[in-house]
Amino acid sequence: MQKKIYIAILCLLFFTHTAIAQDDKLFNTKSFTLDNGLEVIAIPNTRSPVVTQMVWYKTGAADEPYGQSGVAHYIEHLMFKGSENVAPGELSKTIRDLGGNDNAFTSQDYTAYFQTLSSEYLEKAMRMEADRMKGLKVPEEEAKSELLVVLEERRQRLENDPQALFFAELNAALYPDHPYGIPIIGWKADVENLTLNDALEYFEAHYKPNNARLIVAGDIEPDKLKRLAEKYYGGISRHKVPKRIINRPIDPLITNTTINMQHSRILQPIYARFYRAPNWQENQKESLALTVLQELLDGGSSAPLYQELVAKQKLVASASIRYSSQSLGPTDISFSATPAQNIDAHSVKAAFEAFIAHYSQKDWTEAEIKQAVTRIQDSTAYLRDSVTGPAMIVGQALATGMTLDEIEHYPSLLNQVTPKDVKAVFNKYMSPKSLYVEGFLEPETASLASPEKAAEPTPDKKKGK
Known part of the structure; x- marks a missing residue:
């Protein structure tokens, strides 16, 4: 269900037509920050009554503890397996029943979750998204079952794909002694030994409002978004998050x-x-x-x-x-x-x-x-x-x-x-x-x-x- 989305074609560049004047804004975004540190960005587009809500956490595979590679991707899966007021699978089922779609993806630098649906249901999507930001409540049997799903995904996307193995090998050589050289989906031995407790510890360390951005694009007025963001996300407590090491210096290549x-x-x-x-x-x-x-x-x-x-x-x-x-x-x-x-x-x-x-x-x-x-x-x-x-x-x-x-x-x-x-x-x-x-x-x-x-x-x- 939670397929990693490779959005390079969207994010390679984000320019627009040259007819736009030099001093015009590209997306006309409006932004503000809640008291708990959550950054909120509105990208209004009222051409159709549809919105996309995205929550971008400032953490990804490069932030994983040594020996727990793959835990960032694992928690992405577990985010769909239950929180205090949302049962396992309920979020995705609800979005589908409302005629929308949802998904998530993990990179080295970030993890993101989104729903696209009719703007009249945005508040319902925000309530469920905020509920899982507050904390997860994943049954042990769901966690074990989902780990098997992750391992199967790994087999399909990496182990059984010689091209993927080839480029993983090149990546490891290009970024030695740096997190980027480790596959986002993790080393097999690490993933096999991940536990629900490992995932929840990672969640508690990184999934905080002051370590996230909320972006809502489409049929939304900035003032309304501010009211909704305060209502559903504003009460979530901020916490200190670990210092990131992604941009640490990397030794130069010394030979081909x-x-x-x-x-x-x-x-x-x-x-x-x-x-x-x-x-x-x-x-x-x-x-x-x-x-x-x-x-x-x-x-x-x-x-x-x-x-x-x-x-x-x-x-x-x-x-x-x-x-x-x-x-x-x-x-x-x-x-x-x-x-x-x-x-x-x-x-x-x-x-x-x-x-x-x-x-x-x-x-x-x-x-x-x-x-x-x-x-x-x-x-x-x-x-x-x-x-x-x-x-x-x-x-x-x-x-x-x-x-x-x-x-x-x-x-x-x-x-x-x-x-x-x-x-x-x-x-x-x-x-x-x-x-x-x-x-x-x-x-x-x-x-x-x-x-x-x-x-x-x-x-x-x-x-x-």
């Missing part, structure tokens, strides 16, 4: 690292490479330039990456370059590609390195930068008109270090990027001299046939929490 993996279920090889990069909080100027650089290199079928590797050289069936600024801790630039038929992954590596060497020397023009910025802005113009989209975008951006003012005025910030900025970040983070972690995932050869070839990375390799 290569991961080789084979698996019998892999038919087409994959080549992937990761470079370390700054997040928004570390360096806003570089983050903006890297966002534009991504669009310049991989902004569709007319962009250089597709034209060079797919159309002209016909070496890959697909390829992508991705950068995400939205992380409290270290982040990265990634390249991944699936070779074309009868092309090996090592040939793709050579072609990518030639691509990097060539474009690291390119002097981008003002016109090219402007076109890239415009494409980014145009591509997400429709998001402002949805109900859930703005709540997701604003929530994730705030959870990973942006301010409301930065979110509201992002288009004008993006317009500040220059050709010099783009070339500088390219040569700093993606040049032929930049250190990286790379990997080759290939079909299993007869001489190496074994079901263990794509083994999961072990906790011994990662002791970052």
Whole structure:
């Protein structure tokens, strides 16, 4: 029921159409803080009588105690298994019966819960959401049953997926001795030994109003939201929460690292490479330039990456370059590609390195930068008109270090990027001299046939929490 939602497509960027004036706000948010520390944000949109309520807790997998990896995801599941006035499963059933939908997701940096439903039922959704913020009342048998659900989810999403294992291995190598190198769903041995008491201790440490944000988007007036928030959330006591370690310094890479993996279920090889990069909080100027650089290199079928590797050289069936600024801790630039038929992954590596060497020397023009910025802005113009989209975008951006003012005025910030900025970040983070972690995932050869070839990375390799 509580599927993790990968909202990268919504949260990759949150720009809007260039027709918006430089001094206009993107979402016209209204915000206030309750006496207990709960931040509340309204994103009014009265085009339809629908609202999305989201509660974003400032805690995720990177905040877990050592030896309890997976507990953040486990408590996400248990949040649906009963509180003082809401029986196990009642919240989701009620939302469905009212014609709405609900879900939750866990990341390294945050955990979020949401309901989307008719605005006339918002108060009912707030009552149930606030009830579980006050405290959980999970029967032991429900907790044990849900742990089995989590383990099965882990088997499906990680253990039985060679691509997921491959990228988990790369992630562990990219972020050694840091929580980000540990899978969000946790190490198997840790998850198997989690108890209800472990989960409740984590809940009591982190799930407090002064460690959360309430966002309501859609058919809601800010004044009404303030009254409802005070009524349902205002009486929940604030408590001291643990200091976060996500943004602690991480040792620089000292050499390139290569991961080789084979698996019998892999038919087409994959080549992937990761470079370390700054997040928004570390360096806003570089983050903006890297966002534009991504669009310049991989902004569709007319962009250089597709034209060079797919159309002209016909070496890959697909390829992508991705950068995400939205992380409290270290982040990265990634390249991944699936070779074309009868092309090996090592040939793709050579072609990518030639691509990097060539474009690291390119002097981008003002016109090219402007076109890239415009494409980014145009591509997400429709998001402002949805109900859930703005709540997701604003929530994730705030959870990973942006301010409301930065979110509201992002288009004008993006317009500040220059050709010099783009070339500088390219040569700093993606040049032929930049250190990286790379990997080759290939079909299993007869001489190496074994079901263990794509083994999961072990906790011994990662002791970052």
